Amino acid sequence: MFFSIPRLLTAGLLASVIPAHTISRTERFRTVVTTDMEQDDLASLVRYVLYTNELDTEGIIYTSSKYHWAGDGKNTKFFLPNREYNTSQTSWRWTGTRTIEDILLKAYAEIYRNLLVHDSAYPTPNDLLSKVKIGNIVFEGEMDQDTDGSNLIKSLLLDNDQRTLYLQAWxxxxxxxxxxxxxxxxxxxTAQWLHLQASVSRKAVILASGFQDETYAAxxxxxxxxxxxxDFSTAYNTWGxxxxKGQGNVRGLPDQHEFFTGAWIKANIxxxxxxxxYRSWLDGQHTPGDQLDVFGNYTLAAAPGTWCKPLGPYDFLSEGDNVAFNPLLTTGLQDASNPALGGWGGRSKLNSSTPELWQLVVTEKAANGSEVKDWTTNRWVEAASNDFAARMQWGLTSKYQQGNHAPQVKIVGGAKVRAKAGETVKLAxxxxxxxRDAVTVSWWQYLEEGTYPGEVAVTSDKRRDASAMVPADAKSGQTISIIVQATDDGDFPLTRYDRVIITVK
Incomplete structure (x- = not known):
């Protein structure tokens, strides 16, 4: 389990130093969701709308992919090799352009008043509805025509808002x-082109759950x-x-398996x-228009030739697109400007500088001290799942006291410290x-975030204080990342964090 990291030090703490506050609109990350609206996109949107109080949602746009496209309505046939179909099709697994408006946002409207009790920053259902647009949906990779969705993105990229625009590609x-x-x-x-191209390139960041057509490469x-x-596609190993595969439901084993079980999902999500x-295994649901969505029915899902064999009722099915917005959520770790720092969206490395492409790291050091594949996203499963469940409860509770709300934690003195090799850094x-829940405070080294290659001794001398010994062999310019996390004792324990980077003088 995440809390058993060897470098972790814990102490129980009940405190009320920092008042709860709502994130102002200018502090929120500005984002657009583009989605081909298969069943796991709907599951991801269920999670997403519960976090719209923390994000400045500028658009939710239907788009196509290699798996879902609408056709042109003229019976034009389309074919690309190495796809799910082997003959030309006039459309493929298209789920329509009304699910968000008629189903998702209708459900959001039913719980909206309760959500407001817990945070007044939630957008109105009509506000979200006004952001829904239809993009390029006709064929896979079709980008010949301007659409309402593409025009919205264009206008946002050219407007006077200087904030980064995070374009999610689901x-x-x-x-x-x-x-x-x-x-x-x-x-x-025009004479202004080079300046404008550079400006748009600085303003836009694409967060892709995967490249589901060829338009990125082409x-x-x-x-x-x-x-x-x-590119967050390897996070499918956590959330896809x-x-x-003959082993049953092994997702999250050995430490965080509970959150992928039918018992937990059915009761809490x-x-x-x-x-x-929300979609889970054998839940009786089906996405209209998608002939390959057989996940809700055991007979269909278990039939010969199906690529994804069923697990138990309500076991985790897929939520493959939360990977694109997890980096934007307000946890205290988020720094969307620096993909090399870790957080609920994982930690990335630069794969290519031209074009600038970042991809998730393959391994990180887990609780047992060994390098573990996908730990960069797996290590956050418990915290992210409890947070999701707590917010689902917000939608069902009309009194603030009936919900759990995240603690806040802040390192005194700021996020950067300079120290000499051999020096002890005092932290608070x-x-x-x-x-006013009891809060457990923990300090630990995020080994991979720093450039110093070894472990650093972190000790706690008081309930919320700690010290980190800069190793004697640390070299000037090397960095050490220390994380403090605070977890409350609510029914769904909620965790928030802060980070300090120690730079060796």
Missing amino acids: GGTNTIARALKSISEQYAH YIAPNWPALRVE FNCN QIGPLGRL ARVSDPD
Whole structure:
């Protein structure tokens, strides 16, 4: 379990130093979701709308992918090799353009008043509804025509808001690519083009749960090489489709398996108007229009030839797109400007500088001291799952006292410290909990975030104080990352963090 990391030191603490506060709109990350709306996209959207109080959602846009496209309505046939179909199709697994409006946001509206009790920053259902657009959906990779969705992205990239615009690609990147191409077509022959291209490249960041068409490789990478793109596809190993390969449900083993079991999901997630939309194994649900969505029915899912064999009722199925917004959530670790720092979205490394492409690291050192594949995302499963469940409860509770709300923790003195090799750095944290819950405070070294290659001794001398000994062999310029985390004792324990980077003088 995450809390058994050897470098961890804990102490129980009840404190109320930092008052709870709502994040202002200008502090929130500005983002657009593009989605091909298969069943795991709907599950990810169920989670997403519960975090819209922390994000400045500028758009939720239907797009196509290699798995889902609408066709042109004229019976035009389309074919690409190495796809799920082996004959030309007029559309493929298309789920329509009304699920978000008629199903998801209708459920959100039913719980909206309760959500407001817990945070007044939740957007109204009508506000979210106004952000829903149809992008490029006709064929896989289609980016020939401007659409309402691509025009929205274009306008956001060209507006006067200086904040970074995080463009989430849950399906193909074609609607995003169309917006970029439209900008190019309008301005490439003008004197301001090079400046404008550089400005848009700085402003836009693409957060891709995977590349589900060819438009990143074919258009974005060669034409917008300075635009940062983050590929989270390996996080599918944590959050993607959970299939029975003859071993049963092994997701999360050995330490965080509970959160992938049917007992936990059915009791804590698939509840209430919104939670009932969440998808899990053998839950009786089906996405209209998707002939390959057999996951809700055992007979269909277990039939010969199906690629993903069923697990037990309500076991975790897939939520493969929360990987694209987890880096933006307000946990205290988030620093969306620096993918090399870890957090609920994992920790990435630069794969290519031209084009600028970041990808998740393969391994990190886990609780047992060994290098473990996918630990960069697996280490956060417990905290993220409890947080999701607590927010699902918010939608069902009309009194603030009936919900659990996250503690806050802040390292005294700021996020950066300079120290000499052999020096002991004194650390202290201020902690509060809006519910006045008991809070456990823990200090640990995030080994991979620093450039010093070894472990650092972190000790605690008081309930919320700690000290870190800079090793004698540390070299000037090397860095050491120390994390403080605070976990309350609510029914769904909630965790928040802060980070200090020690730079060796």
